[in-house]
Amino acid sequence: MNVTQKTQGLTKTPKTARGHKTLRLLLDAAAGEFGERGFHEAAIARIAQRAGVAIGSFYTYFESKEAVFRALVGDMSAQVRETVAPVILAAPDRLSGERAGIAAFVAFVRQNKALYRIIDESAFVAEDAYRKHYNDIAEGYAASLTAAFGRGEISDSDMTIRAWAIMGMNVFLGLRFGVWDETLTPEAVAKVAADLITNGLR
Template identity: 55%
Template sequence: MAGERAASATLSAASAGKAPRTDRGRRTLRAILDAAAIEFGERGFHDTSISGITRRAGVALGSFYTYFDSKDAVFRALVRDMSDQVRDYVTPHIRAAPNQIAAERAGLLSFIDFVRGHKEIYRIIDEAEFVDPASFRDHYQITADRISQRLEAAAARGEVRGDAPEVLAWAIMGMNVFLGLRFGVWGNERSAESVADVIAGLLAHGIALR
């Protein structure tokens, strides 16, 4: 199932009317997206060039235009692609958890693990606010919606409080984003497991003394 989602995401990444029709084309598109992630992550949007992306991907310059109309187009596609990669990485861990607190712990733990291997995601998403504000907003809105939906489902099961799921979803997402930045990008001196344990305790019991 995850493989099917990944393939679908790769197909939808191309500019309108330019989706690859063969396995070779899908591999080329994947190589371009992966190279673009490194180039944008290292150089930023303005200093990244299409030729730099294709050199890193090991494909001809013309191959880029087979799938993308412009640098802006591949950047927008990359924001969506990285969002999908995070979703596909963390979702199996969340679904395997026995209850919602454990699910949120698993989500944070797997997110930090993902970030440690894909630190460029922070620079790319941050730049999206200025390069393509719609993609920036969609990235966070879609993520928050997923969290809100699982909180609503957990509330229906009697596992968590049922009021204000949208507010709680944005709060959880905000924690995860900055914890990923601090313990995934800026340093890894503290284990992801210990960070996730602290937040699981916070979600279960709050911060007030008992």
């Protein structure tokens, strides 16, 4: 992923390929450090060490531990959107897109298990970043549902409520079948969840 100002908290936006690579290394290292130790026990020195860069390189891009944490929340939020949204939109219709999107999200979580600890902790460390994470996803989701209604693929309703309801389901599916247990395939989880979205409980 090309890192840009979407990562809140950046002191400096890289202008070269080398700068983007260093920033990517720092954000990935921060994900490992915060994911394992939590915000309060994490250390800037260990983030730099994990990234394989001098500590001065850290301060080139971030002024503090909170700054890199905020940037990481924005970066992970963008990764979720950029992973799942194209999968949904590439499907032949919205309902099959929902199924594909759930599978893509569960698979993403399995490769990025630190996501949950970092996002949950942001509610206490950087509440504005926490709210932005969910609000940005919900706004995009509601807009894409509205577009699907315009194409005649789904029924009419309050798309904001629908977006938050589906997001809530995905969050807990990711926790249960992405972080806690990988026994079922993402596709098996998505099949059952998509049936609920399509047909409801009747």
